[in-house]
Every structure is written in C-alpha cells, then in structure tokens.
Amino acid sequence: MAAAKEVRGRRREEEAAQMRCAGGGGGADGQCGRRAGEDRVREKGVRGERRGGVGGAVVEVESVVGGGLQIPRPRDATGCKPIYILSLIPHLSRPPALPPPHPLLFSDVFPSHPAAETLTLAVTSAAAMASSNVSTVYISVIDDVISKVREDFITYGVGDAVLNELQALWEMKMLHCGAISGNIDRTKAVGASTGGTAGATPPVHDLNVPYEATSEEYATPTADMLFPPTPLQTPIQTPLPGTDAGMYNIPTGPSDYAPSPISDVRNGMVINGADPKTGRPSPYMPPPSPWMNQRPLGVDVNVAYVEGREDPDRGVQPQPLTQDFLMMSSGKRKRDEYPGQLPSGSFVPQQDGSADQIVEFAVSKENAHQLWSSIMNKQETSTKSVTPVIPQRDGIQDDYNDQFFFPGVPTEDYNTPGESAEYRAPTPAVATPKPRNDEGDDDDEPPLNEDDDDDDELDDLEQGEDEPNTQHLVLAQFDKVTRTKNRWKCTLKDGIMHLNGRDVLFNKATGEFDF
Amino acid sequence: MATFELYRRSTIGMCLTETLDEMVSSGTLSPELAIQVLVQFDKSMTDALENQVKSKVNIKGHLHTYRFCDNVWTFILTDAQFKNDDNTEQVGKVKIVACDSKLLSQ
Numbered sequence: 001m002a003a004a005k006e007v008r009g010r011r012r013e014e015e016a017a018q019m020r021c022a023g024g025g026g027g028a029d030g031q032c033g034r035r036a037g038e039d040r041v042r043e044k045g046v047r048g049e050r051r052g053g054v055g056g057a058v059v060e061v062e063s064v065v066g067g068g069l070q071i072p073r074p075r076d077a078t079g080c081k082p083i084y085i086l087s088l089i090p091h092l093s094r095p096p097a098l099p100p101p102h103p104l105l106f107s108d109v110f111p112s113h114p115a116a117e118t119l120t121l122a123v124t125s126a127a128a129m130a131s132s133n134v135s136t137v138y139i140s141v142i143d144d145v146i147s148k149v150r151e152d153f154i155t156y157g158v159g160d161a162v163l164n165e166l167q168a169l170w171e172m173k174m175l176h177c178g179a180i181s182g183n184i185d186r187t188k189a190v191g192a193s194t195g196g197t198a199g200a201t202p203p204v205h206d207l208n209v210p211y212e213a214t215s216e217e218y219a220t221p222t223a224d225m226l227f228p229p230t231p232l233q234t235p236i237q238t239p240l241p242g243t244d245a246g247m248y249n250i251p252t253g254p255s256d257y258a259p260s261p262i263s264d265v266r267n268g269m270v271i272n273g274a275d276p277k278t279g280r281p282s283p284y285m286p287p288p289s290p291w292m293n294q295r296p297l298g299v300d301v302n303v304a305y306v307e308g309r310e311d312p313d314r315g316v317q318p319q320p321l322t323q324d325f326l327m328m329s330s331g332k333r334k335r336d337e338y339p340g341q342l343p344s345g346s347f348v349p350q351q352d353g354s355a356d357q358i359v360e361f362a363v364s365k366e367n368a369h370q371l372w373s374s375i376m377n378k379q380e381t382s383t384k385s386v387t388p389v390i391p392q393r394d395g396i397q398d399d400y401n402d403q404f405f406f407p408g409v410p411t412e413d414y415n416t417p418g419e420s421a422e423y424r425a426p427t428p429a430v431a432t433p434k435p436r437n438d439e440g441d442d443d444d445e446p447p448l449n450e451d452d453d454d455d456d457e458l459d460d461l462e463q464g465e466d467e468p469n470t471q472h473l474v475l476a477q478f479d480k481v482t483r484t485k486n487r488w489k490c491t492l493k494d495g496i497m498h499l500n501g502r503d504v505l506f507n508k509a510t511g512e513f514d515f
Numbered sequence: 516m517a518t519f520e521l522y523r524r525s526t527i528g529m530c531l532t533e534t535l536d537e538m539v540s541s542g543t544l545s546p547e548l549a550i551q552v553l554v555q556f557d558k559s560m561t562d563a564l565e566n567q568v569k570s571k572v573n574i575k576g577h578l579h580t581y582r583f584c585d586n587v588w589t590f591i592l593t594d595a596q597f598k599n600d601d602n603t604e605q606v607g608k609v610k611i612v613a614c615d616s617k618l619l620s621q
Contacts, residue, residue: 137567138527144559145531145552152551162543166534166552173530472595472609474574475521477616478588488578490588492613494564496525497572499597499604503526505564506572506599511611513578513592 134503135180142170179503473498476509488513518557519614522564531556561619573598579608586615 146167153163174180476495481488492509522528535552538544576595582588590611597604 133568133570137563140567141527141556141559141563144563145555148559149552149555152548152555156545156548158544158548162538165543166538169534169537170531173533174527177526177530179526179530472606473524474609474611474613475525476611476613477519477521477619478613479616481583481588481613488581488590490590490613492574492611493616494561494568495572495613496522496527496560496564497597498526499606499609502604504570504572504597504599504602504604505568506570507564507568509572509574511574511576511590513574513576513590515578515581 134505137505138174138180138503139171142167142174178501471498472500476506483515486515488515517619518554518561519619520553520557521612521614522557522560523553524612525560528556528560570599574611576609586618588613 146163150160150163153160171180474492474495474497476492479491479493481490483489488511490511490513492511493507495506495509497504497506523532531553535544535549539546539549574592574595574597576592578590579593580589580591582590588611590613592609592611593607595606595609597606
C-alpha cells in the first residue's frame, strides 16, 4: 500500500511538472502540453517508470518557417544535446513556397545516428551563410516585381518584350554587381517557383540532398567573388520625375502661350491690333507680362537669345545698329515717323510693360519683327545718345546696348555660373527689371543648394576615407532608438546591408553604439 | 499600402533604377511606367525582407554622427562590427539609414 501511494504521489508530482512545463515552456509550451495529454491517456501504467528516469522528457522544439512546422524531438536517453530543427533546414530564407523537402528531411534525419545528425547540422548551417540567400531573395524580388508589373505594362499598352528586356537588363546589372550569382540561383529560383522539384529526390539519398544544396550554395559566394563587385555610389533618387518635369518645362511654356499673342495679332493685326478693344493695353497687360516678356520678347528675348544662341544674328545686327546709330541724328525723326503706327507714348517708358507688350505683339509677325528690331535698335540708340552713361537703369534694352557697346563693363560679376551668364552678363547689378529678378533668385538658389550638397559630400567623404571605392551602407527600418548618456541602442528590422562589397539582409538587428 | 523608397538605394534598387533610366531615355519605356515599376519594387522588396529573411544581426560600433530628420534616423558608425549567426563583418565606417517602421503599418 505504501508503495502504491508513493507511486501515485509521484504521478501527481509529474503531472504537476508537466503542467508547469506546458505553462512556462516558452516556444515549446504547446508541444509540452500536447505530449502531456497523450502521455496521460496512453502511458498510464508505464509512465511513472519512464518519466522518473528522464525527469519530464523535455521536448525541444523550434518553430520552422513562421511556426508552420513543429516537430517534437525527444531528448535522447543518451544525453545527447537537443537538436534545433531550425538550424537543420538548409534554406531558412527561401520563400516558404517549398516546404515539401522538409518533412522528408526530418523523417529521415531524425531516426538516424547522432553522427549523421551532427554532420547534417554542420553542413546546413554553413549553407545558411548569407550571400546565397541574398541572391535568392533578390531573384524572387525581381520575379515578383516583373510579374506584378505585367498588368501595368499591359494597361499601358507596352508589350511583354519590353518587360523581358527590363528583367534581362536588371538581372544583368545585378550579375555585374555581384549581387546575384547567376545561373545557379536562377535555376534554383526556377525550381522554387515550380514547387520544389528538389524535394522529389529519392528518400534514400536524403542526407545527400542538403549536401547538394549546400554545394550549390557554397558555389554561390565564390561566384560572387568572381565578379568584382562594383559598388554603386551615387544614389540616383528617382531621377525620372525630374527629367520629366524638365522636359515639360521647356517646351510647354512657350508653345502653350505662344499661340494666344499670335492669334491676337492675327485678329487685331499690326501694332495697334494689340489693343483693339481698349485703346491702351496697360490695364490688362501687366499681369501676363512675366511670361510675355519672356516669350514674345522679340525685343527682350532677342537680347538674351541673340547674345547666347544666335551668334550669327548678333554678328549681323550690330552693323545695322551702328549704321542706324550713325544716322542717329535722324533717329528721333524716325521714331516720329513710326508713331503713325504706334502710339508715341509707348516708346518713352521702356520700363512699364505696356509699351513692351505692344512691341511683343508686333514682333510675332515676321515683318513686324524686323520692323521692330530696327525700331528698337533706334530707340535704344536714341536713349543711348541721350544718356550714354546711365542706361543700365532700364534693364533690358540697355543690356542689349551694353552687350554690344560696353561688353566689358557689366559682365564682370556674373560670368561664372555658365549658362545663366547669358542672362546675367548684361544685367548690371544696379537695377534689374522684375522678370530678371525672378530669374536671378532662381539662379541664386543653386549656390545654396550646392552648399547643402557639400555637407553631404562631407559625410560621404568621411565615409569614403578608408575605402573610397566601397561605401558601406545599411538601409533599414527602425523600431526603436534609445539613448542613455552616450550609449545608444536601436532595434532595426528589414534591412539591406552593403558591407565590404557584399549584400547582407537581415530581419532584425540590434545596435549598440557609444557616441 | 505605404512604402519606403529607401531600398532604392540598395544594390538591387540601384540596378533597377539604372535599368529604368536607360530604358526611359532610349524611349522604350514611358516615365510613368518606370515609376510604377519602382513603386512595385518598393513593395516587393519590403515584402521580401519581411517574409523571406529570418536572420538577425548585431551591430556594435562607435557612433560618429547621428541625425534624426523627417522620421529618418541616420547613423554614421566608425569601427563597426556586424555579427551574423555565422559571420562577422568589420567595417571602418558605415552609414545606417533607417525609416520609421511604424509609418509602414499606417
């Protein structure tokens, strides 16, 4: 009796132990619980004895591939260390699409000798080395992108050929970078996508399966090394929209606006046609003037463009100019001759847009254009003659004059910026017309931005000091960043690291830095 | 679904960007479509990192510069050590750029 009681007591202890196990067993609790239940049903008689020896038959389990596979692995009576199934799986980061091989593996691996197990363990853990996985992931990303973008291509009416070209180019570049390792992984990925035909290998050679896989994967890094990795250093941040915008800016501006003045001219005709409705354009004109000044500008634009782009014209024009100038004594008379066509008042204030706009409309006619250029030349020359020293005050036409007659004077300051020099050169620093000012502001910004870039460049330089050719970079998402005193801790996830010319991916990362 | 353009700076992202760039400038691809591809890449890459990658990394190093701007942390480490399960990489200087993971779930 006493003995029986003792046995019962022991059982209770065991059950209690099992419950504890089920409750607090970390990742393995589910298994513990289930086993405990089974035991209770099946092994009523034997249990005491069996349990007593092992002390609770702890089951070591690791979830595999997101907890999909859970295989209990009883600890050997020999006291052999528990085997972590996780580390036995050759392709941890392979897409979960190919579970088939695993069951086979387990069923054959586990009953086998401890020696074989450790062997497999060693090999597969080596196989888990990064780069092959990276390659696999990259290829799956490429496939994913290509397949998901296909619809867009179709809706855009672009053929599969383009898509294939995209894929081919992309992969080729990846190969050259050494980011993917070519045929091996390609075939592997294909195999994966077809549903893991590798899993169909005869069970007898199951132990070999990991070998094969690993040999492939071993080959991977060496293949990587064969391609000297050429690090991509300049981050091209979505260059497409920029170029896009650029392309739009250039053509649309003029083309959109151009028609309206022309049509106006056609309708109203000739110079006065500019304001058929109102005697004077001034009330209406000022608003549109910014772009009008730029576009029709037969007058103004000629200044800018002729100087910059149409050298022949410029070469030609000065001569008539000077001729006119020589005749200039009659210049005022000539101007008086024109007022028959133009309101005389429009000439005097070159500053206010009204007069200029009249000019613009006239200019858009070809004949009128020439007429006007000659007129303006005379006008300028006349102003020149009147106030030869001050002309810089009214910007535009004086630029013209300056350019031709005093080329050296105004250009000193602004010559440096290159293209814009065309625009800037003529404008003396004193008083610039409004449209110019805007442009000037635009032009002033680049220097600021350049300074900003300098900062970045400093950073880059700092980085590049040691190995100018390799830029080590980690791109990730942060979960948490904390600091105590000078000690920083951060947890990152979903990262791509480019270290020592090699790409490494991680799911989670913890960082500890001292500042 | 929100995505980060962050990963476009990676090797694979740069390769894609270059490819698209070439194809757009050669006229085989429209810019709009190219952007679509990039956006899809953002999604696919994020997905793949989330679901296919299981490895964990420990990073240690001297924090040379830190910056938090527009929800992006930037660290520049010197003498950094990256420890994998089976691998250790030592790097003189490295830049870490990290976006806020919470922004993705929104």
